[in-house]
Amino acid sequence: MKRRYQPVRGMRDILPEDSARLTLIEDTFRDVLQSYSYEEIRLPVLEAKDLFDRGLGEATDAVSKEMYSFEDRDGTDLALRPEGTASCARAIVNHSMAHEDKPRLWYAGPMFRHERPQSGRYRQFQQVGAEAFGYSGPAIDYELMSVGTDVFGRLGILDEITLLLNNIGSAAERALYRGALVEYLLPIEDDLDSDSRHRLKANPIRILDSKNSRTQEILEQAPPIEEFVSQESNEKFAAVRRLLDGANIEYQITPRLVRGFDYYTDTVFEWVTDKLGAQDAICAGGRYDGLIELLGGKPTPGVGFAAGIDRIAILLEQCEGSSKYDKADVYIIAHSDEQQEYVAEVARQVRRHTNLRVREHTESGRMGAKMRWADKSGAKWALIAGDAEAAKREVTIKWMRVEREQTTVSFDQVVEVLSENWEK
RNA sequence: GUGGGUGUAGCUCAGGUGGUAGAGCACUGGAUUGUGGUUCCAGCUGUCGUGGGUUCGAGUCCCAUCAUCCACCCCA
Numbered sequence: 388m389k390r391r392y393q394p395v396r397g398m399r400d401i402l403p404e405d406s407a408r409l410t411l412i413e414d415t416f417r418d419v420l421q422s423y424s425y426e427e428i429r430l431p432v433l434e435a436k437d438l439f440d441r442g443l444g445e446a447t448d449a450v451s452k453e454m455y456s457f458e459d460r461d462g463t464d465l466a467l468r469p470e471g472t473a474s475c476a477r478a479i480v481n482h483s484m485a486h487e488d489k490p491r492l493w494y495a496g497p498m499f500r501h502e503r504p505q506s507g508r509y510r511q512f513q514q515v516g517a518e519a520f521g522y523s524g525p526a527i528d529y530e531l532m533s534v535g536t537d538v539f540g541r542l543g544i545l546d547e548i549t550l551l552l553n554n555i556g557s558a559a560e561r562a563l564y565r566g567a568l569v570e571y572l573l574p575i576e577d578d579l580d581s582d583s584r585h586r587l588k589a590n591p592i593r594i595l596d597s598k599n600s601r602t603q604e605i606l607e608q609a610p611p612i613e614e615f616v617s618q619e620s621n622e623k624f625a626a627v628r629r630l631l632d633g634a635n636i637e638y639q640i641t642p643r644l645v646r647g648f649d650y651y652t653d654t655v656f657e658w659v660t661d662k663l664g665a666q667d668a669i670c671a672g673g674r675y676d677g678l679i680e681l682l683g684g685k686p687t688p689g690v691g692f693a694a695g696i697d698r699i700a701i702l703l704e705q706c707e708g709s710s711k712y713d714k715a716d717v718y719i720i721a722h723s724d725e726q727q728e729y730v731a732e733v734a735r736q737v738r739r740h741t742n743l744r745v746r747e748h749t750e751s752g753r754m755g756a757k758m759r760w761a762d763k764s765g766a767k768w769a770l771i772a773g774d775a776e777a778a779k780r781e782v783t784i785k786w787m788r789v790e791r792e793q794t795t796v797s798f799d800q801v802v803e804v805l806s807e808n809w810e811k
Numbered sequence: 812g813u814g815g816g817u818g819u820a821g822c823u824c825a826g827g828u829g830g831u832a833g834a835g836c837a838c839u840g841g842a843u844u845g846u847g848g849u850u851c852c853a854g855c856u857g858u859c860g861u862g863g864g865u866u867c868g869a870g871u872c873c874c875a876u877c878a879u880c881c882a883c884c885c886c887a
Contacts, residue, residue, distance in 0.1 A: 448885050668887055695887030722845055758847035773845060
């Protein structure tokens with residue numbers, strides 16, 4: 388009995404066209420991050436489960452309900468990383484990286500969360516993260532938002548997204564705020580939606596995030612978090628905003644914006660879009676001044692963001708309109724099998740002297756069919772190396788995308804002709 | 812984790828009340844024996860997601876299961 392295998396739930400094969408889009412996004416992040424002198428760090432996918440329990444907070448959903456954790460052969464509890472910041476902070480501590488330097492780092496890779504899959508939400512998903520350690524001033528908060536803005540600008544999606552911004556203060560301040568919020572909501576508990584009623588006991592601050600419109604109405608009269616945040620923190624937040632204003636980066640102050648992980652402090656931000664349904668966050672981050680110390684390092688401030696590459700790819704695809712994906716720039720065909728060696732020689736020549744993507748038609752068949760394959764490849768040129776050409780060491784160059792007479796040139800001129808008309 | 816929708820050819824989808832599967836696109840060949848994208852003609856393609864049940868008979872009804880999508884939840 389034959390078995391049809393499928394990817395396991397929430398995992399997916401990313402086929403070439405989508406893969407090209409993901410690569411474009413990752414390349415853009417890499418280029419921009421390097422222009423800010425961020426350095427790449429590569430981190431393991433597998434970590435001690437405890438790192439996330441402590442780092443993200445045991446009560447968070449990502450840890451308590453969604454973590455891929457298992458016992459290793461020797462009995463230690465391991466987990467596939469649900470995010471990158473905890474690993475990055477661990478590396479900072481392990482290698483004492485914050486002692487001599489103030490590292491600005493970035494990483495890319497898969498993260499794993501056992502959630503119910505939806506478009507834009509997979510159990511294995513791709514993130515690019517950036518983290519800066521040792522900086523307590525407002526300029527670094529601004530810098531990370533500037534990085535994001537540059538990336539999304541280059542990708543041409545700034546019009547599709549909004550930068551949300553909030554100041555959630557320190558853990559101690561949030562504890563005070565939590566008390567005040569509960570005090571306000573408890574008497575009118577019955578008016579809340581059932582999820583929010585549940586969160587009133589478990590994690591009251593997340594009620595701010597509720598999508599229930601009635602609950603949001605009630606929250607308008609709730610005490611604002613700003614009043615519980617220290618003056619120093621509020622002033623720093625104002626400085627961040629001035630920097631953003633100076634750089635003409637648009638943002639929206641969103642008092643209800645809170646974070647799912649416990650390590651966040653003070654500035655939090657998030658780029659959202661209205662084009663992806665419920666999975667609207669494409670990049671989010673903030674400050675986490677206590678995390679390094681929590682993981683056993685000396686007190687070191689930190690700020691960072693994580694971008695959801697899969698979601699950005701969906702957004703990009705929606706903005707593209709007609710697809711312009713092509714596989715090759717040059718498509719080389721012979722007339723018959725006798726010219727395969729000559730075709731190979733032409734291909735070698737073009738590959739050696741240009742960085743064009745060259746495909747050889749390696750199967751026999753009639754000319755029309757070969758031309759159709761050349762067309763489908765998206766190639767700008769078809770090079771015909773048939774018996775007439777091979778005999779005289781020539782190549783016929785046919786323009787596939789523009790009105791232009793095909794020409795037959797000598798072997799040595801091929802690269803020259805292609806290069807002249809190369810503007811991609 | 813909760814609720815709902817969908818699953819038929821490679822793709823997009825038709826298939827009132829059960830009677831033994833169809834269209835467009837794609838693909839292959841021809842018109843055009845060495846020239847694609849337009850057109851015309853011909854042809855190919857199916858364990859109707861999977862497993863069970865009801866029935867003389869199931870793509871159609873029932874149950875289960877898997878996948879996928881949407882919302883909730885969560886989050887990037």
